[in-house]
Amino acid sequence: MKDSEVRKKELTRLLSFHDEAYYRLGKPTISDREYDRLKVELDSLIDSDDQLDLFSGTETESNFKAFPIPPLVGDDRLEEFTSHQHLSPMLSLDNTYDETEFFDFDKRLSRVLKTDSWSYVVEPKIDGVAVSLTYENGNLTKAATRGNGIEGDVITQNILHIKDLPRKILSNDFPDLIEVRGEIFMEHDEFERINQERRSLGLDLYANPRNLTAGTVKLLDPREASKRMLKIVLYGLGACTPSGYFSSLFDFHQSLKDWGFPIVDFFSKVSSATDAWGKISELNKFRESYNYPTDGAVIKLDSLLLQELAGSTAKAPRWAIAYKFESERQQTFLEDIQLQVGRTGAITPVAYLKAVQLAGTTVSRASLHNADEIERKDIRIGDTVVVEKAGEIIPQVIGVDLTSRCKESKAFVFPSLCPCCETQLEKAEGESVWRCPNSLCSDQVKGRLEYYAARGCMNIDSLGEAVIDQLVNRSFVKDLADLYFLTKQDLLTLEGFADKSAENLLSSIEKSKEQDLWRFICGLGIKHVGTSASKDLAKAFRSIQSLMKATDEELTSIDGVGTVMANSIYLFFMDEGNQDMIAKLEEKGVNLSLGSVIDDTEMIFQGKTFVLTGSLTQYTREEAGLLIETLGGKVASSVSTKTTYLVAGPGAGSKLAKAQKLEIEILSEADFANMIMLKK
Ligand code: IVH
Numbered sequence: 001m002k003d004s005e006v007r008k009k010e011l012t013r014l015l016s017f018h019d020e021a022y023y024r025l026g027k028p029t030i031s032d033r034e035y036d037r038l039k040v041e042l043d044s045l046i047d048s049d050d051q052l053d054l055f056s057g058t059e060t061e062s063n064f065k066a067f068p069i070p071p072l073v074g075d076d077r078l079e080e081f082t083s084h085q086h087l088s089p090m091l092s093l094d095n096t097y098d099e100t101e102f103f104d105f106d107k108r109l110s111r112v113l114k115t116d117s118w119s120y121v122v123e124p125k126i127d128g129v130a131v132s133l134t135y136e137n138g139n140l141t142k143a144a145t146r147g148n149g150i151e152g153d154v155i156t157q158n159i160l161h162i163k164d165l166p167r168k169i170l171s172n173d174f175p176d177l178i179e180v181r182g183e184i185f186m187e188h189d190e191f192e193r194i195n196q197e198r199r200s201l202g203l204d205l206y207a208n209p210r211n212l213t214a215g216t217v218k219l220l221d222p223r224e225a226s227k228r229m230l231k232i233v234l235y236g237l238g239a240c241t242p243s244g245y246f247s248s249l250f251d252f253h254q255s256l257k258d259w260g261f262p263i264v265d266f267f268s269k270v271s272s273a274t275d276a277w278g279k280i281s282e283l284n285k286f287r288e289s290y291n292y293p294t295d296g297a298v299i300k301l302d303s304l305l306l307q308e309l310a311g312s313t314a315k316a317p318r319w320a321i322a323y324k325f326e327s328e329r330q331q332t333f334l335e336d337i338q339l340q341v342g343r344t345g346a347i348t349p350v351a352y353l354k355a356v357q358l359a360g361t362t363v364s365r366a367s368l369h370n371a372d373e374i375e376r377k378d379i380r381i382g383d384t385v386v387v388e389k390a391g392e393i394i395p396q397v398i399g400v401d402l403t404s405r406c407k408e409s410k411a412f413v414f415p416s417l418c419p420c421c422e423t424q425l426e427k428a429e430g431e432s433v434w435r436c437p438n439s440l441c442s443d444q445v446k447g448r449l450e451y452y453a454a455r456g457c458m459n460i461d462s463l464g465e466a467v468i469d470q471l472v473n474r475s476f477v478k479d480l481a482d483l484y485f486l487t488k489q490d491l492l493t494l495e496g497f498a499d500k501s502a503e504n505l506l507s508s509i510e511k512s513k514e515q516d517l518w519r520f521i522c523g524l525g526i527k528h529v530g531t532s533a534s535k536d537l538a539k540a541f542r543s544i545q546s547l548m549k550a551t552d553e554e555l556t557s558i559d560g561v562g563t564v565m566a567n568s569i570y571l572f573f574m575d576e577g578n579q580d581m582i583a584k585l586e587e588k589g590v591n592l593s594l595g596s597v598i599d600d601t602e603m604i605f606q607g608k609t610f611v612l613t614g615s616l617t618q619y620t621r622e623e624a625g626l627l628i629e630t631l632g633g634k635v636a637s638s639v640s641t642k643t644t645y646l647v648a649g650p651g652a653g654s655k656l657a658k659a660q661k662l663e664i665e666i667l668s669e670a671d672f673a674n675m676i677m678l679k680k
Pocket of ligand 1: 090091092093123124125126127128129130131182183235236298316317320322
């Protein structure tokens, strides 16, 4: 085989690996720039007659549907989702990082269009997840991902919570059918909030807002998706009936505005490539102020007629190009690699860097993710490394400048012992994270205490990192319960403590005894159990004692609790150390229940899920719901295999049919009332 053939094969394999990582797994392992370089190299190796040109000139829907070869734009489809065939393909864009290439694009167009007067529109390239919204008679009927460009996954339910998503076109003037294209994204604050929660739960962090957005739109449970705040912005036109409804992108953009759709912040119509270049530079200055991440500018022919004349390749239109902005990179010296032990024992290697200015902030630390990542990039202490901000936020070491590597440097050896307690580290099969298995490891204890005291859990004022360090180092505190045994004398021996500060800390610890049950459950730091699961568990089990006794079946019958979480809860309470700790907390009077309005023997609906349908006469929906919850049950809005009873009043429709199909017990309102009276 020719060298170039071997390289072509290699590049094709590499690109398909990275496509899978980016589109389907939502976990890219290289930067966009590196990916683009590989793609450019492959394109240059492919002979021009290899280039597929199926969509050039005027393209009809039917020849599109008969598309005979694999698509060239990646594929995000998952088996669990319903497929939707786009009425007009969702293509990719040709990219460039180079000014000359941008002007070449303009020259190519002049040859194809055979005219020298046309307009461009310039707008931001949003680094989100592409979506196609279908509106029929002005109503949103479907939202789909790009998929393979021809067929996408239907994600309507997962994005309906987006506040700005127009369910209806707010005007009397709209086409019968229209596909509106745009991008779903997540704002930085929301990304940080979610990663912060994951960090405290000991879970892997999302690399950037784009990946988190991609993961969110593909969640199997729309209620989970609705807990993450997504946003949307719209810019593109797919199929439209009647055709000819719009004559230019400028008109289309104006209609989006009139219809009340969220649109891009920067939209400029210009009449030459030179003016477009001016706008690209202007956009680069403003883009930091937008609430979505942008990685470039998109320059498109304004006239839809000229677009049709220019045509498309199988991959991208010839009437548009993306000019990608370089994300800022800096070289700096890697002074050290240190390992951090999280509260779940996860070991995170951190790069300590010679401070460097990067995209507006001083960077002196960067996450190295895990041992595999250090090995793959062969990062060594003493190296000059290249740092970039992933998704423009989190600093990452993206590579090493090998030309300045010192000859004596040695590959970094990931320690086999915990840097804190020297216990042998462990790695579960299929995981890339090393963990310290010693739950008494003082770094883990410190992490657990910080988590327990945090605002989102028990909210213990003045119990911060520095105090916790001293309490653990001096062996005053070995577990959460020890906090409640602290005395003023103990605290006065600590650095920085006097009468007043000691009393303040003791009083906030004392106050925490009255915190809500869900906060306590959350504060225990059980792996996978975050705020919302803690609330559900508190409501369902009403006390730590019943949660401790819960069977796997009872746990998984709760919406949002899957087998992984149930197993983690089970393992936590199986641990004798944790059992002793709970006993000590109880002895000290920490609130471990929801209150005793009803004693445990009255919890007749514990672990049972009800769905109410049809009209009820004896109770209002609210009253029935409240009764069920007070007696330990749960009310769900839709029938599923997790439903225990369907209470059906007159007029019950599809829910009744579904319950019958799933052989779920159906109760009349009278049956339900009897159950409560007889408490059976
Ligand atoms: S126009 C025919 N405009 O970038 C393709 N795309 O890398 C028309 N994107 O698939 C796309 N911002 O998901 C267009 N202002 C913008 C965009 C934009 C982001 C995405 C889009 C596209 C991808 C190509």
